[in-house]
Each structure stands twice: as structure tokens, then as C-alpha cells.
Amino acid sequence: MKSETTPLAATKPMADSVYDSLKESIIAGSLSPGAPLRQDEIARSFGVSKVPVREALLKLEVDGFVQFRKNRGAIVRHLSSAEILQILDIRIALECRALELALPNMIDRDFAAAREILTTYSRETNSEGWSELNIRFHETLYEPSGNPQLLQLIADMQQRIGPYLRKFVSQAAGLERPAREHDQILDACQRGEAAEAVALLRAHIETTKKETAASLRRQEGHDS
Structure with a gap:
């Protein structure tokens, strides 16, 4: 001692x-x-x-x-419903900017790595696996941004919401819808359609936020 x-x-x-x-x-x-x-x-x-x-x-x-x-x-620390949704709002701002910066620097190796993650994602059967692969997919998209401070801010947000991501976000979103949207985002990136890719990413996170808000309301209703 x-x-x-x-x-x-x-x-x-x-x-x-x-x-x-x-x-x-x-x-x-x-x-x-x-x-x-x-x-x-x-x-x-x-x-x-x-x-x-x-x-x-x-x-x-x-x-x-x-x-x-x-x-x-x-x-x-327990995050309130409002805080969870606010973090998802912050994700929209940070991650859309990261993708904007990353797109001009993406090469075939980046696309291949992201595609491999999506293939594994499609075979996953539980929400914990979805959550981990979702994080890896987004990290792979943003890594070419060349902005380590921005990437650290995104990682910090992911860590803050980590336990809730598995309990509410991944379960609320399920597998099919995020998988389809991930494919669409990656396809737009590969075609070099920057504005489309960023718009798809924004809609992707906004939909997740709406589903999470509904899941949190149901949880609060059960707890009351």
C-alpha cells in the first residue's frame, strides 16, 4: 500500500x-x-x-x-435523454465536416477497408457487434481527413455515448436501415459525389437521432 x-x-x-x-x-x-x-x-x-x-x-x-x-x-455519470440527443447533434456537425475533409484524400485502399467492414456488418447478429462495426466504419471514412484534433473530438463523443450507443442507439436503429445507408454513403464517396455523401451522412445520423429519441421516450414511459 x-x-x-x-x-x-x-x-x-x-x-x-x-x-x-x-x-x-x-x-x-x-x-x-x-x-x-x-x-x-x-x-x-x-x-x-x-x-x-x-x-x-x-x-x-x-x-x-x-x-x-x-x-x-x-x-x-448517467446521461439524460436530452444529453444523449445533444451528443448526436454534435456528431452531425463534427462528422459531416470530417467527411468533407476526408473525401478529397480517399484512395482505393480506404474504400476497400470500408467495404470489408460493411461485409462483416451484414453478418453480425447482435447489437454490440453492430455498434462496434458502426464505429469502425465511420472511423475509416473520416481517417483520411488528416485532422487528428477533429478525429479526437469525434472519438470523445463516441466514448461519452458508448454505453448508450449499445443500449439505445444500435437497438433503436437495428441492422437493415443503417446497413443500407452505409452502402449509399460509401457508394457516393467512391463516385466522388461529395455533396451527396455528406447529405446522406447527415440524414443517416438524423434518422438515428429520431429513432433514439423514440426509444428513450418508450423507456421513460416504462420507468414511470
Whole structure:
């Protein structure tokens, strides 16, 4: 057990390790929204003091993954329905711009990689698989943009909505409609029709937002 007086510089690598592990568990859904994050238990599981654990939790709070409640400790942050839909709005703006930047730089290898993902997508049978392949498809489209900061913002949005993407977004959208729209987007990209490809992408995410909103309303109706 590390001393509680361990210098800050020495705790930084420990805090980063705890942060990365907890963030991965939250994104994967292993730690579900509302789950308590008890510092003493986390410290024991990592074999560290509570100092780096608290640093990690504070960073996760800043990044929107954790919420501290007065006198009750930290929990995995639960996104409201409004926040989920707002993140989908942000996706529209960021991802349409990324595709605009990527299109002039796309080469045959990019199209082939995206097409291979869609082939695998068509064989997938569960929502978790759809969600992962959907993310990979979009990442493949945007990677040629050559704008790593924009790509990181998109990745951050995907991570924030990760658990909800599987629970609400992928289940609401299903397989058939997104698969058809992915094909249409990729076809437009290959034909060099930039305006059409961006318009199809925008409509694709907007439809997903509408389906997600309906799914969230049904969920809230069941919970009330």
C-alpha cells in the first residue's frame, strides 16, 4: 500500500493507469451508469493508495464520465435523454465536416477497408457487434481527413455515448436501415459525389437521432 503522502509526481503514472482502466470499463458498459465508485475498493483492486484513485476520478469527472455527489462519493455519470440527443447533434456537425475533409484524400485502399467492414456488418447478429462495426466504419471514412484534433473530438463523443450507443442507439436503429445507408454513403464517396455523401451522412445520423429519441421516450414511459 502506497503512503498517502506519496509525492504528486510519483502518483501521476498510477493515476493514469487507474483512469485508463476505469474509463475503459465505463465505455464497455462493465461499469454501468449510476454504479458507485468507492475509492477504497478501487485502491485495493489496483494495489495503490487513494491519492491516485481520487486523481483519476477527478479527471473522469472533468471528462464527463463520473459524477461526485455531496457526501455520497462518486458514481458513473448517467446521461439524460436530452444529453444523449445533444451528443448526436454534435456528431452531425463534427462528422459531416470530417467527411468533407476526408473525401478529397480517399484512395482505393480506404474504400476497400470500408467495404470489408460493411461485409462483416451484414453478418453480425447482435447489437454490440453492430455498434462496434458502426464505429469502425465511420472511423475509416473520416481517417483520411488528416485532422487528428477533429478525429479526437469525434472519438470523445463516441466514448461519452458508448454505453448508450449499445443500449439505445444500435437497438433503436437495428441492422437493415443503417446497413443500407452505409452502402449509399460509401457508394457516393467512391463516385466522388461529395455533396451527396455528406447529405446522406447527415440524414443517416438524423434518422438515428429520431429513432433514439423514440426509444428513450418508450423507456421513460416504462420507468414511470
